[in-house]
Amino acid sequence: MNSLINLEPRSVFPCNPTEGDLCVVGQVGDHHIYCYLNGDWIPLDTPCDKTPQGE
Secondary structure, eight states, X not given: OOOOOOXXXXXXXXXXXXXXXXXXXXXXXXXEEEEEEXXXXXXXXXXXXXXXXXX
């Protein structure tokens, strides 16, 4: 892998999202990634397992 996208974690969702926006939201130690689709924030990760995945 030669490049990456770094999504800075935030504590709240953006106020004016547009279709396809991505964000990382949560509290310290409990962040999750979301995508804004069809008027709602959809979680893209599974919050039940905190084991880091290999690259």
